[in-house]
Amino acid sequence: MLFMSRCTAFCFLAVAMTSCATAAVIVNSALPITKVVRVRLIRAAEDNGTNVANAFGSGSTKAYIEDQIDRIWAQAGIDIEFDTETPIYNSAFALRGNNGSGTRPQSDFNLIRNGAAAAGLTSTNANTLNMIMVDVVPGFAPLGNLSSAGLASLGGNGITGYAGDTLLTYNNGRDVIASVMAHEIGHNLGLQHTANSLANLMSPGGSTEQLSSSQIATALSSRFVFNLPPPLPGDYNGDNLVGVADYTVWRDGLGTPAEIGSYDEWASNYGDVRSTAVPEPAACALACVMALVGISRQSRAGIRRHPAAADAVG
Numbered sequence: 001m002l003f004m005s006r007c008t009a010f011c012f013l014a015v016a017m018t019s020c021a022t023a024a025v026i027v028n029s030a031l032p033i034t035k036v037v038r039v040r041l042i043r044a045a046e047d048n049g050t051n052v053a054n055a056f057g058s059g060s061t062k063a064y065i066e067d068q069i070d071r072i073w074a075q076a077g078i079d080i081e082f083d084t085e086t087p088i089y090n091s092a093f094a095l096r097g098n099n100g101s102g103t104r105p106q107s108d109f110n111l112i113r114n115g116a117a118a119a120g121l122t123s124t125n126a127n128t129l130n131m132i133m134v135d136v137v138p139g140f141a142p143l144g145n146l147s148s149a150g151l152a153s154l155g156g157n158g159i160t161g162y163a164g165d166t167l168l169t170y171n172n173g174r175d176v177i178a179s180v181m182a183h184e185i186g187h188n189l190g191l192q193h194t195a196n197s198l199a200n201l202m203s204p205g206g207s208t209e210q211l212s213s214s215q216i217a218t219a220l221s222s223r224f225v226f227n228l229p230p231p232l233p234g235d236y237n238g239d240n241l242v243g244v245a246d247y248t249v250w251r252d253g254l255g256t257p258a259e260i261g262s263y264d265e266w267a268s269n270y271g272d273v274r275s276t277a278v279p280e281p282a283a284c285a286l287a288c289v290m291a292l293v294g295i296s297r298q299s300r301a302g303i304r305r306h307p308a309a310a311d312a313v314g
């Protein structure tokens with residue numbers, strides 16, 4: 001089955017002219033990065049832990065895709081911070097459902113998300129988005145190795161995604177995965193689809209990953225967006241602690257383009273520590289219950305069965 005898609009429509013045009021090379025991620029200028037959205041990647045696998053679904057690959061492949069997602073959301077001044085942990089969810093049901101080669105029911109979305117939560121694999125922070133990678137995304141039939149797809153809650157927490165093997169092997173393929181997952185993050189941050197075939201991240205059949213100022217305003221008002229803490233004075237290596245290692249960074253930079261800070265700043269802040277704790281609404285039972293009610297309500301109303309033209313890229 002050939003899925004028309006955001007990228008395919010664009011690539012057909014590009015191919016007609018010269019090549020598909022212009023399928024790279026296209027964005028507007030970055031804003032100063034003052035906000036953060038945290039995302040936890042979870043990979044479904046067979047019940048016995050084999051056949052783990054693709055996420056973003058490893059090493060430079062993973063770094064490249066995360067960089068492209070960061071480029072896309074830098075337009076809104078948002079850093080997308082992925083958890084260092086990427087747990088495996090041993091569940092053949094989560095991995096591909098029960099529908100064989102047919103279209104997977106969209107209702108599987110909640111079953112996957114709830115199952116991962118029950119297995120203790122979703123983030124303990126209710127404000128960290130859970131992106132669960134599977135082989136077959138609810139609302140879609142199985143897709144080929146040159147495809148990527150996703151289904152996300154609109155304004156709620158949760159994404160199911162698929163990244164085909166072959167896409168991970170070349171930059172334009174990695175761009176497609178980054179585009180789809182950045183688009184799904186947009187849904188969690190409250191962004192709906194724009195009209196078809198616009199130069200916009202949220203456009204089905206869209207040709208670029210650009211965001212409008214009103215979309216940026218909507219995303220920034222999401223409960224999943226947090227302020228980045230200001231840098232800790234004297235913390236020159238960014239480890240949230242002012243210590244001997246920072247003195248070394250300061251000293252090594254003296255007289256070079258990497259010169260940073262001052263001895264006095266380092267000395268007067270020596271020993272300072274910045275807490276990296278993030279807000280945890282679950283600490284309040286009432287707030288937690290309310291949040292859960294809110295999530296389930298939003299999920300029923302908000303999960304979008306993306307037409308293939310919107311989110312299956314290949």
Ligand SMILES: [Zn+2]
Pocket residue numbers: 183187193304306310311
């Ligand atoms: Zn969409």
